[in-house]
Every structure is written in structure tokens, then in C-alpha cells.
Amino acid sequence: MRSKAEHTAAIHENRKAAVIVNTKSRRGRRRYAEVLRLMRAGGFRLTGVHPVTDPARLRDVVARALEQEPDLLVVGGGDGTLSSSVRYVAGRDVALGVLPLGTTNNFARSLGLPLDLAGAVSVFSEGKVADIDLGMCGDRPFANLASFGVSVEVAGTVRPWLKRLLGRAAYPLTALTVLPGHRPFRAYITVDGKRHELLTHQLNIANGRFHGGWQIARDVSIDNRRLVAYQLGSGKRVRLLGETLVRATTGRWRSLAGGPFVTGQEMLLETDPPMAADIDGEVRLRTPLLVRTIPNGVRVMVPQEFEDR
Template sequence: MRTKPELSADIHRGRRAALVVNARSRRGRQHYQRTLSRLRAAGFDLLGAYPVDRPGQLERSLREAVDLGPDLLVAGGGDGTLSTAARLLAHRDMALGLLPLGTTNNFARTIGVPLDLDGAVDVLSRGKVIDVDLGLAGDTPFANHVGVGLSADIMLRTPPRLKRAVGRLAYPLTALALLARHRPLRATVRVDGVAHEFVTHQLFVANGGFHAGRRITADADADDRLLVAYPVGGPTRRGLLADTARNATTGHRRTLGDTPFLAVGELWLETDRPARVEVDGELCGHTPIRLGLDANALRVMAPADSLDR
């Protein structure tokens, strides 16, 4: 494995890259050709370019891109796309480049990558390689979060056409439609032999610093060796709505020491009935589930002034 400065230097000098864009993401289809043009104008030697427009094709295209042996694998799409790329690149001598073309772009926000195409390409061209943690949901790595409760039902029910039409507003619109018949869960988070119980419609466990395009807390990020578990609201639907609004407007002012956040390295999550689990926006099994960390598992291209622990 090269050191991070060595890999950064090789990317800047050789510009050997491969590109995979999820053309089914909200902005992927319209930006694929622009992305090709911007990367070539920045001097990148594209060993391969893959527009993904069919279900089931993404992971195969990412694996083909990895097999080309680039120094930088550029992935364009939403958080699900970038999380899939992160899983495949974990512990490889290769950096992940982020093109945030999705709905909420939580991972790109956490890393500090601009959400506009030109800004993101500039990070690929002028940035540096850092390493960040990945979470583990059972044996499945994740970049951003695990959700249990309403969010998993939202992932199952939100129409792709609605996401493309209204962006991240698609999720609260779907939530409102589902909430009338949603039952709260009794969730137990076990940490070092201590049980923390919550009765809630929604519980998240985050690896990164953003959720739904908003800050979780001012001091949470993807390189702090911590997972952050927190319920959203209590047993009532009104409490869920109030807490959702509060989180969206005050996250940048809150810290990991505030209630109700649990900042831990590992936990066991169980619920009073089997509940769907969504991992970075993709359904992935049911509770109970162990959640942990894979520290410094992923190398990613970040802005040149990024901190790297």
C-alpha cells in the first residue's frame, strides 16, 4: 500500500482514473456527458467510463472499473451509489473520488466535497487523499448511516420518479403518507453491557456527519472512530415530526454530548418486533443487528485543506 501522500502525488501526476456514474440517480443521466468533458479537460486519463442505467449493473461496473487498476475511481451518484463504491474500495490501494449527483449527498457533505460538478472535479484535480472510517452493519460496510423504523419503510415506498422530480423533498412527502399507519418500535441499544431503551418511530446510527442533507451534530464526522445512535422523537407521531424539524434546524449547534446522542464504537440493536434495516438508503435485513466500525478503511479524495486524523 502506498502512503496517502504517495497516492495523492500519483493521482496528480499520472491522472489515471476510471469513471462510474449512476445514470439512474437524480442528476446522473443529465450530467454524465458533462462529467466526461470536465474530467478530460482537467487532464485525467480515463481508463474506462461506465454509465449505469439498469438495475443490478452498478456493482458489476464498479468491479470492472477497479480491475482496470486506476489510482482514482470516480463514482457519480447518490449516497447508495457512493456507499456501494466505498464497500468495494475498502482497504485497497486506490482512492475514491466523489461526484455528488444524488438527492441528499450526505457522504459528500461529510467529506467537504462541493455539490456542484465543477467544484467536485476541482477536488479530484487539486485535492488530497485522506482515510475515513466505514461503519459495519453486521458484515456490511456503510459510509453514512443505518436506519430502523420509518426510514426503512420510506426507502421501500419512495417512488424513484418522485425523487427525480422534487429531490430530497421526496422523503418527507413519502413519510407523511406512511406516518398515519406507522407503529412505534421499542428499540434497545446495548453498549458495554448497558441497555438504552427508546420507544420511537425512528432510530438512526450514523457514521458520517450528515443525514437528510443536514448536520447531525457540529462535531460528528466520518473520521472520529465513533458511531452516533439517536432516536428521532418518541412514541407519538407529533413528536417524530417535531424532532425531525428540530434536528434539521439545530444540528449544526448540537454536540455529541447532548441528549439523546450515544457516541460509541460498537453496539447491539434490537427491537420488540423484527424491523427492516436500511443501510445508506438500501434495505439490508432486519433487527436484531450488531453495528461496529472499520477504522480508516477507505481512502477518499478530499479538499486540500481537509483534516486527516
């Protein structure tokens, strides 16, 4: 592996990049031609251009793109696409360039990236290479968030047309239809030998700083060697709804020191009853699960002001 400084210099000087865009994402198909125009206008030599219409083929597409040994692998899509891509570039001498073309773009927000396309592409020319933490839920890597409870049903229920129309607001609106029939569950989180028990409708374990497009807490980082577990509300539906609406409309999130958070590098999660996991927007695996973080597990392109620890 090159040093981060050497890798940054190679990207700035050689401009050797491959581009993958999920054209089934919220803005992927509409912005695909613009992505290519902006990359070429930025002086990048594209070793491959890969539109993805079937997300099941993403692994093969990434493998084909990496065969040309680009310094920068640019991936455009939502959090599910980016999380899937992360697992294939983790530990490799290639930097991931992120284009936020999804609904909530939590991963891009955690990296401090501009959410407009031109701004995101400019980071590839003006930014730097950083090594950030990678989450692992069971044997599945994730970039941003593993969640359990109402969000799993919402992920399977929310309509694509509603996401295209309303963006991130589609998720809380869909939750309103799911919540009346949802039953609370008990979760047991063991961290550093201490077991935490709670009754809730929703539990999240975050590697990144954002959930649903809103900040989790002021001092959460995607590069601090720890995960953050927290519940929304309690076993009462009204409290869950109230807390969700307050955070969605005001963005008032407390500090880790003052909020009901459990933090650690490794967490054993058990639930009663067993629950499916929503991993960066894709429903996979079931509890019990070991959730952990891999420090500096993946290399990405970020703005110069990003704090790389």
C-alpha cells in the same frame, strides 16, 4: 498500500482515473456527458468509462474498472451507489472520488465536498487522499447511515419522480403519508456493556455527519472512530414530526455532549418487533444486528481542509 502523500502525488501527476456513473440516479443521466468533459478538461487519462443503467451490475462494473489499476476511481450517483461502491474499494490501493449526483448526497456532505459538479471534480486535482472510517451493519459495509423505523417505509414508498422534482424535500413529505399508520417500536442498544432502551418511531446509527441532507450534530465526524445512535422524537408521532420539521427547516442540531446520543465503536442493536434496516438508502438485513466501525477502512479524495485523523 502507498502512503496517503504518495497516493495524492500519483493522482496529481499521473491523472490516471476510471469513471463510473449511475445513470439512473437523480442527475446521473443528465450530467453524464458533463462529467466526462470535466474530467478530460482536468487532464485526467481515463482508463475506462462505465455508465451504469442497472445498479445490480455495479459490482461487476467496479471489478472491470479496477482491472486497469487506476489511482482514482470516480463514482457518480446517490448515497446507495456510493455506499455499494465503498465495499468494493475498501482496503485497496485506490482512492474513491465522489461525484454527488443523488438526492441528499449525505456522503459527499460528510466529506466536505462541493455539491456542484465542477467543484467536486476540482477536488480530484487540488485535494488530497484521506483514509476515513467505514461502517459495518451485520456483514454489509455502509458509508453514512443505517436507520430503522419510519425511514424504511419512506425509502420503499417515495416516488422517483417526486425525488427528481423536489430533491431531499421528497423524503419528509413522503413521511407525512406514512407516519399516521406507523407503530412505535422498542430498541435496545448495547455499547461497552451498557444497555440503552428507548421507544420510538425512528432510530438512526450514523457513521457520517449528515442525514437527509442536514447535519446530525456539530461535532459528528466520519473519521473519529465512532458511531452515533440517536432517535427522532419518541413514541409519539406528533413529536417525531415536530423534531423532524425543526431540523429540516432550521438545521439546529445540538452537540454530542448535550444531545440524546449514544456513541461507540461497536453497538448491538435489538428491536421489538424485529425491524428491517435502511442502509444508505437500500433496505437490507433485519435486527438483531451488530453495527460497528472500521477505522480508516476506505481511501477517498477530499478537499485539502478536510481533517484527516
